[in-house]
Every structure is written in C-alpha cells, then in structure tokens.
Amino acid sequence: MEQISNSQLQEHQQQWPALMGRAMELAASVLSAHPNPRVGCVLEKQGRIVAEGWHEAPGLPHAEAMALAMAGEQAAQATVFVTLEPCSHHGRTGPCSEALINAGVAEVVIAGLDPNPSVAGQGVAALQQAGIRVWQLSDFEARARALNPGYFKRREQGLPLVRLKAAMSLDGRTAMADGEAKWITGAEARADVQRLRLASDAILTGVNTVLLDDPSLNVRPENLRFSEAEQQANSQLLRRQPLRVILDSQLRTPAVARTLGIEGQCLIYTTAEAAGSRSHLAKAELHRVSSESGRVHLASVLESLARDHECNEILVEAGPTLGGAFLSAGLVDEIIVYMAPKILGSDAKPLFEIAGFKSLDHCIELQCQDVRQVGPDVRLLYRPILSTD
Ligand code: AOF
Ligand code: ZN
Numbered sequence: 001m002e003q004i005s006n007s008q009l010q011e012h013q014q015q016w017p018a019l020m021g022r023a024m025e026l027a028a029s030v031l032s033a034h035p036n037p038r039v040g041c042v043l044e045k046q047g048r049i050v051a052e053g054w055h056e057a058p059g060l061p062h063a064e065a066m067a068l069a070m071a072g073e074q075a076a077q078a079t080v081f082v083t084l085e086p087c088s089h090h091g092r093t094g095p096c097s098e099a100l101i102n103a104g105v106a107e108v109v110i111a112g113l114d115p116n117p118s119v120a121g122q123g124v125a126a127l128q129q130a131g132i133r134v135w136q137l138s139d140f141e142a143r144a145r146a147l148n149p150g151y152f153k154r155r156e157q158g159l160p161l162v163r164l165k166a167a168m169s170l171d172g173r174t175a176m177a178d179g180e181a182k183w184i185t186g187a188e189a190r191a192d193v194q195r196l197r198l199a200s201d202a203i204l205t206g207v208n209t210v211l212l213d214d215p216s217l218n219v220r221p222e223n224l225r226f227s228e229a230e231q232q233a234n235s236q237l238l239r240r241q242p243l244r245v246i247l248d249s250q251l252r253t254p255a256v257a258r259t260l261g262i263e264g265q266c267l268i269y270t271t272a273e274a275a276g277s278r279s280h281l282a283k284a285e286l287h288r289v290s291s292e293s294g295r296v297h298l299a300s301v302l303e304s305l306a307r308d309h310e311c312n313e314i315l316v317e318a319g320p321t322l323g324g325a326f327l328s329a330g331l332v333d334e335i336i337v338y339m340a341p342k343i344l345g346s347d348a349k350p351l352f353e354i355a356g357f358k359s360l361d362h363c364i365e366l367q368c369q370d371v372r373q374v375g376p377d378v379r380l381l382y383r384p385i386l387s388t389d
Contacts, residue, residue, distance in 0.1 A: 001110075001124050006139045019044055019081045020111055020140050026054040027063070027083045027147055029233040031199040035310035037114075037148040039063040043071050043078040043105070050074045057236035062087065064096040068103050075103040083111045083144055088126050089118040097126040109135045112144030115155035149333070150201070150312030159302050160311040162331055164323055165196060166351055167338040167377075173348035174320065188375030189338040191225040193317075196336065198224065198234070200242050200315040202267075202305055206322035207248035214258045217244045217317065243267060243309060246284070247322065249295045250274050253281060260284055267309070269301045298329050324352035327364055327384070335366065335382040338374070 006017050019042050026040030033039075033055050041063035043051040051074065053066030061069065064086050068075050080086075086096035086108065100108060108127055113136075114120060124134050145152050150161035167185045168174050174184070197203055203217045218241050226234070241264030246253055251274045253260070260266055266284040271291035287308070289300035305311040316326055326332050337351070357363060370381035 001128070001134045001136050003136050003138045006137070015044070015047065016081070016109060016137060017139070019049070019079075020083070020109065020137050022049070022052070023063075023081045023083050024111070024140070024143055024147060026052055029229075030054060030056050030237065031195065031234055032201065032237055032313070033057055034201045034312060035151075037084055037151040037312075039082065039084045041067040041080065041082040043067050043075060043080055045074060045078045050078060056233075059092045060236065062093055062096050065093065065099055068099055071103075075105055077104065077106045080105050080108045082108065083140075083147060085110050085112065085114040085119060085121070086123045086127065087114065087116070087119050088122040089116075091118070095123070095126070097123045100127065101130040101132065105132065107133045107135065109137055110144075111137055111140035115152055117155075148312070150314075153333075154306045154310070154312050158306050159299075159331075160201070160306050161313045161333045162302065162316060162326065163196065163200070163313065163334045163336060164316045164318075164326060164332045165193060165336045165338075166323060167340065168351045169340055169342040169344040169348070171343050171345070171348075172351050173344035173346075174351055175349045176344065177347045177349065184340045184342065184344075185338045185377045186340070186375040188225075189340075189377040189379065191223055192338070192374050192379060194219060194223045196315055197242055198237060200313050201311040202243040202245050202309065202314040204245040204247065204301075204305075204314055204316045204318065206318045207246055207250075207252050208321065209317070209319045210246055210248075210253055210257050210259065212319070215317070216262055217259045218242075218262055218264060240264075242315075243305075243311070245269065245301075245305065245314075247296050247298075247301060248274075249291065251281070253284070255281060255283075269296050269304070271296055295325070298326060298331055302331060320350055320353040324354040327352060328354055330384070330386070332384055334369075335380075335384070337380045337382070339378045339380060341376055 023040040023042045027038040036058050039055045041053040051067040051071035053063045055063045088095050088097045127134050153161045198219045244259050244266045246268045248268050249271050260283040268284045269287045272288045290297045365385040366382040372379045
C-alpha cells in the first residue's frame with residue numbers, strides 16, 4: 001500500500017482530501033453502527049462523485065456495497081474513497097474487497113486499516129492482488145481512528161471507550177445533601193445527553209443511583225431534538241435501545257426498578273460471592289466478576305462488556321462514588337460535564353468522591369478538549385492525561 005500525505009498529492013489528486021472528507025462526513029452521519037465501525041465511501045470518476053454510501057447497522061450493506069449499488073455500471077474505472085480498509089471476510093455480509101474487484105474499480109484510497117483480525121491488511125492485499133492500486137491518505141489516519149474510537153479500542157485493547165457524563169453547578173456540586181438532584185441542567189443539555197445515550201452501546205450506572213433516582217437510562221426519541229436528516233440517518237439506530245448495565249456488588253437492585261421494566265436489555269454485574277436474591281431479577285442478565293474490596297472489579301466489567309457484548313463505547317451515568325472509582329482506576333477516556341448556571345452551596349454533594357489526595361502530585365490531570373454552550377448550560381469535554389510512570 002502506498003502512503004501519501006496531502007502535501008505529496010499530484011495535480012490530478014488534488015481533490016482527494018475533499019473526497020475523503022466527504023466520506024468521513026457520510027460515516028459520521030450515523031451515530032453508531034454497533035458493533036460495527038462507522039464507515040463512509042465515495043466513488044469518483046472524471047472529477048465527479050458518482051455514488052456515495054455509508055454503513056448504518058450490522059446486517060445492512062457495508063459502505064462500499066451501498067455505493068457500488070448506487071453507481072451501477074459507473075463503478076467501472078472509478079476511484080474509491082473509503083474511511084476504513086474494505087473488508088475481506090464473509091461476515092453478516094460479503095467481502096467488500098471482492099465486490100470492488102468485481103465492479104472493476106480503478107483505485108482505492110483509504111484513511112486507515114481495519115484492526116479486525118479477520119481483515120487487518122487482508123482487504124488491502126486482496127485488492128492489490130487483483131491489480132488495484134491502494135493508497136492510504138496518511139493525514140486522515142487520525143480522523144479514521146477518531147471516527148470510531150471505541151471500535152479501535154475494543155479491537156486493540158479488549159476494552160470499550162468509557163465516557164463519564166455528569167451535571168454540576170458552577171460550584172461543582174451535583175445534588176443537594178438529601179439527594180435532590182432533578183433538573184439541575186436545562187432541556188437542551190438533557191437532549192444532548194439523549195444523543196450521547198443513543199451513540200453509546202451501553203449505559204452504565206451503580207445500584208446506589210438506581211436506589212436513589214430510579215432512572216430509566218433509555219433513549220427517548222422525542223427528546224432528541226433531531227432534524228429530519230438526523231432522524232433519517234439514524235432510523236435503524238432509533239429502533240434499538242443501548243444495553244443498560246447496573247453494577248451491584250450485593251444484588252440490591254429492586255425488582256421494581258424502572259430500568260428493568262422497560263424495552264431493551266439489562267445486565268447486572270455482581271461479585272462471585274454475592275448472595276442476594278436473584279429470582280426477582282429475571283428481567284436482567286446476571287454476570288459475576290471478581291471483586292476488589294467487596295466491590296465489582298471495574299476493569300473486569302469493562303472487559304466483559306467488550307468481549308461478551310461487543311461494546312465499543314459506553315456511557316457512565318453514575319453518582320460521585322462510582323464516577324470517582326472509574327476515574328481513580330484510570331479507566332475513563334472522556335469526561336463530559338454539563339455546568340448549570342447555579343450555585344448549590346457547600347452542603348450539596350460534590351461531582352466526584354475521591355478521598356486520599358494529600359498533595360497536588362496526586363491529582364488527576366485533565367486536558368480540556370471542547371467547550372460549548374447548550375441552552376443556559378456549558379458543556380465541557382475533558383480527557384484525562386495518562387501518566388507515563
Ligand atoms: C467495510 N465496510 O462499511 C464496514 C466494515 O459481519 P459484518 O458483515 O457485520 O462485518 C463487520 C466487520 O466488517 C467489522 O467488524 C469490520 O471489520 C468491518 N466493517 N468494513 O469494508 C464497512 N462497516
Ligand atoms: Zn465490507
């Protein structure tokens with residue numbers, strides 16, 4: 001495969017970044033194709049886009065197959081721009097590399113290789129063996145990964161991407177001392193959370209939040225505030241609910257918990273030794289993992305979600321203790337905080353319960369990635385800076 005950067009492109013290749021950018025845009029129009037990656041594809045011929053495709057959900061055509069179907073005979077001698085290496089395996093659908101060869105395309109330009117061990121370079125090799133020239137636009141590799149951060153993390157590390165979501169006041173408080181927390185943020189922030197949920201493969205919480213707030217943890221399409229186009233691009237996704245996951249080391253989840261009674265699948269992670277009653281929890285799939293100080297071992301839960309449920313991206317919507325535990329364990333990739341223009345005072349509860357930091361040397365360092373106003377609130381996106389020692 002030939003690596004080429006934007007600055008090395010020849011005269012006749014000047015359109016390549018724009019065409020790959022369009023393929024990226026098509027891929028990103030779908031919030032999640034779980035467990036598959038989001039992929040976009042553009043077919044170009046004589047300076048014109050002749051077809052476009054994207055992957056919407058498992059079992060539906062891959063991006064290349066959709067574009068080829070749209071192009072028909074025009075696919076012959078076209079240049080193909082695709083955000084991920086075309087697949088080479090027989091999965092739920094046939095191999096895209098073979099379909100591209102059969103359609104007689106001239107060249108294939110990709111943004112990144114597929115880390116799926118059933119593909120991993122074999123898609124490129126199949127195309128090359130058929131005499132098709134394959135390029136990788138190296139300036140797009142980071143974007144190819146950023147498009148599917150959880151998919152890459154699961155394939156490469158056996159763990160899902162973890163997003164921690166929280167809402168707080170200007171003074172970093174989340175709830176009054178008695179637990180009263182409803183509606184700290186406005187309707188726009190809550191619609192944004194609905195989108196985060198829709199894009200997630202699982203929503204994870206702790207039993208204490210279930211006992212205190214009895215959340216539903218589901219996607220309510222009417223609250224998404226989607227445009228017509230967004231609605232259309234995500235029509236498949238809107239038919240499913242993300243998995244709901246409760247961490248419950250002593251099996252205290254009540255059978256009447258709201259989240260157990262609504263559409264979609266619930267998982268409860270408990271410890272090997274937990275003896276609580278299970279009969280009334282028939283509505284949830286029970287997983288037992290190892291324990292650490294009497295609590296479920298968080299990394300084991302994440303490994304199980306990646307291995308047993310193919311979760312690429314999970315959203316943690318938990319209280320300050322579980323949120324703090326995920327952070328302290330170094331298991332968080334992104335923190336999304338909605339900051340409401342309110343001051344709750346120092347009797348109210350903090351954002352995270354993390355005890356034992358004695359000096360600034362212990363603090364968890366973050367990098368701010370994005371700041372946006374959503375209605376009256378501010379949405380902050382942080383990534384922990386991984387310590388190198
Ligand atoms: C592509 N184009 O649009 C996508 C690809 O078993 P399947 O048919 O659902 O295939 C899933 C795998 O195919 C997925 O794990 C990844 O390796 C690849 N995804 N490949 O050529 C696409 N979505
Ligand atoms: Zn494919």
